[in-house]
Amino acid sequence: GIQVEQSPPDLILQEGANSTLRCNFSDSVNNLQWFHQNPWGQLINLFYIPSGTKQNGRLSATTVATERYSLLYISSSQTTDSGVYFCAVFAIIQGAQKLVFGQGTRLTINP
Amino acid sequence: EAQVTQNPRYLITVTGKKLTVTCSQNMNHEYMSWYRQDPGLGLRQIYYSMNVEVTDKGDVPEGYKVSRKEKRNFPLILESPSPNQTSLYFCASSPISKREDTDTQYFGPGTRLTVL
Secondary structure, eight states, X not given: OOOEXXXXXXXXXXXXXXXXXXEEESSOOSOEEEEXXXXXXXXXXXXXXSSEEEEETTEEEEEEGGGTEEEEEEOSOOGGGOEEEXXXXXXXXXXXXXXXXXXXXXXXXXX | OOOEEEEOSEEEEOTTOOEEEEEEESSOOSEEXXXXXXXXXXXXXXXXXXXXXXXEEOSOOTTOEEOOSSTTXXXXXXXXXXXXXXXXXXXXXXXXXXXXXXXOOEEOOOEEEEEX
């Protein structure tokens, strides 16, 4: 089945720093999403980005579908950016439609 | 406000006592699904539904049941809960695009279940 790998697994930064999170996937996908799980456990949809580049405030994402990776950029980090960032791809595996998640990148922003 | 709601948010129960976790969405989405999140294992899909009366198994369906009698509701049923079902559960919904993929997934707030 499709594999989704995220790097780095952990990232600790000071407030104000910039960061880049990476998501590699093993097969062609029609659907890639980035989520943020905040420290209270809520999953927040950040981007739906099967290809190209999108920006939303301090966050932006780029997916290069032909090379099977996506990047999430966070600029001028704030402590509220802390949490786990997941990428997920939608795949049809053995006839079943599944959203396959990476293992996540745990981001800690220190004041 | 567009949202996915789950109830209860927290539940402690005992082995074998049937329970239902409700999920409701107000966005008229066709696709709904349930996931469980466990440390070291990430998020895994339990069941999904493409539309009313259409449900199918995900990665880890054993010990769970679902139903989709109405478009907005997708309850998760544990007929005889066991301690290995202690987990954080998420319901999600999305529209279905023309390509029959799912579109942006919207997640509920999560239900933290403990089975003693």
